[in-house]
Amino acid sequence: MANVLPPEFADLEPFADWAIPTERARYAKRIASSMDELQAFYDAAYPRLESSTEYLQQVSMDDIGEEDKHLLWLFCSLVTVAFPVEAWRQARVPDSGASSIDAVLEPAV
Amino acid sequence: MAHFTKPDEGSWTEHFKIGTEPISYEDSVSPEFYELERDAIFRRTWLNVGRVEQLPRKGSYFTKELDAARTSIVVVRGNDGEVRAFHNVCRHRGNKLVWNDYPREETSGFCRQFTCKYHAWRYSLEGELTFVQQEGEFFDLDKSDYGLVGVRAEVWEGFIFVNLDPENTTPLREYLGEFGKGIEGYPFDKLTQVHKYRAEIGSNWKLFIDAFAEFYHAPILHGGQYEPEERAKIQKYGYQALAYDVDGPHSLVSSWGGIAPPQEPKMVKPIERALRSGLFGPWDAPDIGLTTEQLPPAINPTRDPRWGMDSFVFFPNFMLLIWRPNWVLTYHYWPTSYNTHIFEGTAYFVPPKNAFERLQQELAVVSFKEYGLQDGNTLEATQTMLESGTVTDFPLCDQEILLRHLHNTAGQYVRDFQQRQAKPAAPSRS
Ligand code: FES
Numbered sequence A: 001m002a003n004v005l006p007p008e009f010a011d012l013e014p015f016a017d018w019a020i021p022t023e024r025a026r027y028a029k030r031i032a033s034s035m036d037e038l039q040a041f042y043d044a045a046y047p048r049l050e051s052s053t054e055y056l057q058q059v060s061m062d063d064i065g066e067e068d069k070h071l072l073w074l075f076c077s078l079v080t081v082a083f084p085v086e087a088w089r090q091a092r093v094p095d096s097g098a099s100s101i102d103a104v105l106e107p108a109v
Numbered sequence B: 001m002a003h004f005t006k007p008d009e010g011s012w013t014e015h016f017k018i019g020t021e022p023i024s025y026e027d028s029v030s031p032e033f034y035e036l037e038r039d040a041i042f043r044r045t046w047l048n049v050g051r052v053e054q055l056p057r058k059g060s061y062f063t064k065e066l067d068a069a070r071t072s073i074v075v076v077r078g079n080d081g082e083v084r085a086f087h088n089v090c091r092h093r094g095n096k097l098v099w100n101d102y103p104r105e106e107t108s109g110f111c112r113q114f115t116c117k118y119h120a121w122r123y124s125l126e127g128e129l130t131f132v133q134q135e136g137e138f139f140d141l142d143k144s145d146y147g148l149v150g151v152r153a154e155v156w157e158g159f160i161f162v163n164l165d166p167e168n169t170t171p172l173r174e175y176l177g178e179f180g181k182g183i184e185g186y187p188f189d190k191l192t193q194v195h196k197y198r199a200e201i202g203s204n205w206k207l208f209i210d211a212f213a214e215f216y217h218a219p220i221l222h223g224g225q226y227e228p229e230e231r232a233k234i235q236k237y238g239y240q241a242l243a244y245d246v247d248g249p250h251s252l253v254s255s256w257g258g259i260a261p262p263q264e265p266k267m268v269k270p271i272e273r274a275l276r277s278g279l280f281g282p283w284d285a286p287d288i289g290l291t292t293e294q295l296p297p298a299i300n301p302t303r304d305p306r307w308g309m310d311s312f313v314f315f316p317n318f319m320l321l322i323w324r325p326n327w328v329l330t331y332h333y334w335p336t337s338y339n340t341h342i343f344e345g346t347a348y349f350v351p352p353k354n355a356f357e358r359l360q361q362e363l364a365v366v367s368f369k370e371y372g373l374q375d376g377n378t379l380e381a382t383q384t385m386l387e388s389g390t391v392t393d394f395p396l397c398d399q400e401i402l403l404r405h406l407h408n409t410a411g412q413y414v415r416d417f418q419q420r421q422a423k424p425a426a427p428s429r430s
């Protein structure tokens, strides 16, 4: 499969399926994943987020390219995955049962 | 965390003379009371239905289902640029005028006129009936008698409100009172990056306002936002607001700064350290043309340097949260029955300049959603047990003063309405 991320982030290509454009779909993938899967994605992506502040600050939202869009979406997935990994120790919010709060409007990118 | 000075009376609740006795939640479990609330509150007060940015040009419209007020409305920007609202009903035979696919779902878009799906009667953006199919078949039909039924609409600081009471004489700005006036000038128009969430909640509408109008629960229910050591400390201190205020039916809790940024990075979770953001918003505030000290007077009313956010409850169902790092959250609670409602949470940010800022905002909204799920999911459990009627009196503490005020206010509106209904009708003028 062709690479979708910027060349500097080629090491994250195995996790390119987390480059999902909407919050609703990112959350759906999170709750459909096992803790092992979430942990593996987190362990690979978190250090790259931590060391990429400057890179991300240079990506302007006005003319963001396709590869950087995918990188941004992948890190957006990391944001939602951080909750189970860092706090909840489970994919869902504790005691949230069947309840949901759904994104109905969000920025295009 | 600091403990803050209370009024001379020793408590906020006594200061505002709200009563300190345990309260009943009968108003949240009674179908009959809800029916009264629909007429006494939702058909009588100013309701916020959206913002002007949702109507960017002439002909932009959106619909809003106002089940509690027993109607659906369409809000539209006319050819003269004015924002108007109409009951969403065709004057011919009562079809819902504007909808797509599912008649009960809200919709939005752009049009030059409204055309009824049934027999193609047409209405201008200003609500006049402009076309009747086979007009000659009708009997003395004067089109000027059959315009859309208007709903009073006014705009405050870009927020569009409607009032369904044809007899209402209180202008919106007056209704919003001191808080409204004291917020004017806040640059809401600069906060155009919008994330909106929606949830169907299995509880009375007031119970979710209760959950968002006190932070007494925050260190406990939302302790997960802190690293464990920090959580233990925070739970030991508990929560105290900087200040509370009440103005007519509306109220305010002004809160300390929380963790944006934290005193020590190690207090917060790794993702927050990496993105310099969290539940309280991005730690680096964008420029909105005003410094924290220059904010309008109702915001951070005590001018405390430790201030972090203000949470205004505009009766009945609109909450406005203004955060120190220059972003805003709104909450709306739209009842659909005595024990169900639709919750909407909308975050407004200054548009991010780069991908890092975009991620900071994503962490703030996702945090809101995670902790909102914690708030929301306890409500169904509360509702069922309140309905069991096993316990009927509930003690509320001083940090829960806004809850007392909300339930008292709802009760007062219902009692006033009943009194007006009971009055013998005024002699009719012929
Ligand atoms: S009901 Fe609308 S045109 Fe007949």
Ligand SMILES: [Fe+2]
Pocket: B211, B212, B217, B218, B221, B222, B371, B375
């Ligand atoms: Fe909460």
